Amino acid sequence: MALNSGDEMEHDESLAKVYRAAANEAPPARLDAAIRAASRRQAGAGPRPLSGLRTWRVPVSLAAMLVLSATLVLMMREEGADPLETALEPAPLRELAPGRPFEPQARSADAQAPLPPPPAAQSRVRPPAADIAPPASLAAPPTAQKVFAGNAEPTPLEAPPEPRREVAAMAEAARPMMRSAPAPAASPAAAASAAPPLWQDLIDQPADKWIQRILEWQRAGRSADAVALVREFRRRFPEQSLPAEIHQP
């Protein structure tokens, strides 16, 4: 038998067959009856009133996220445009550095800047050597560049230090959660989601510790962190209910 194959090292049909033949224990009938009766009692409580809301929760959340993102982008664009416009106004043509090469990408940073006049008009107002030099502030608009750079590529993450074996295992355990956490692509939130999880020190803790931490964060006003922790709590402890004083997303 080839033991080098990864699949065979994790699965063995002959062992599975022997195990299936051996594993035939079953719960006693009285337990079956008790559990089924309990399930019927719960189901008899009637359909959940929130089921309609649940159906709409995802699309409504997505729509809200889109509206918020669009608003945020528009606001950032407006903020980024102001310094450019003010920089353009006071820059007289005679102050332009002669022979300085034109930087077309600087113009593309501001869609609201006026279009350049036709070449014939330019030749009437500028000396030939200076007609291609933009103002220094236009070549490097600080706010706009920062915003667009942030949108184009997230901040690279620092390599974490070499963890101990247990800590590394805990960090590994947290990764699927971070992958499953919804975050808009190419946004600061996406970069933040790759950071160590907020619940790193809770990974091996029982549910009551998580609840305690959620309450602490809520009291401290860390609402967003508390909401993230509630989501992770629900994923990790699906059988646990949260106390009423915890604000649930």
Added chain:
Amino acid sequence: MPQDADASDESLMLAYRDGDAGAFDRLYERHRGGVYRYMLRQCRNAALAEELFQDVWMNLIRARASYEVQARFSTYLYRIAHNRLMDHFRRRDFVAMSLDDETAAPVEEPAALPGAQPEIDIEARAQAAQLLSLLGKLPDEQREAFVLQQEGGLSVEEIAEATSVSRETAKSRLRYAMAKLREGMQSWR
């Protein structure tokens, strides 16, 4: 709404969440044996296994209102089972889940095959008993990985998810378990 016979576990659980008691019966029928044996293998005490088994299903019933499909139902169910087992060990200050697979305390052998099917011949029964005996001697984490694979049909990723460990850790546990069981069953091959 009644579910057809091939309905997925997830759709049955969603139906139960929305008030269909019959959907729960179907789910329970599918998974009762697996969850019970998971508990039996991990705590090796029939009375305790029954208690924990009942808790798992009661927890599932209580949590039905907040159920959403985020993973395969088996992964969800065995995560609840794993959490219940961990709670039990914690409450009893039971250090059964050592971080080091190789230094786990030895465990007692499992009970012999109760209610084995009569058509299984003597050799097959002996083989099965040998496997269960070997399984009982595995460290808890390795045994858990093997049982989750066999009883829950969980993949390595799902075992990792259900037991809150990394994929690599789950894979390593499963490989150790397989290697030891294979070695112990060598004479039967």
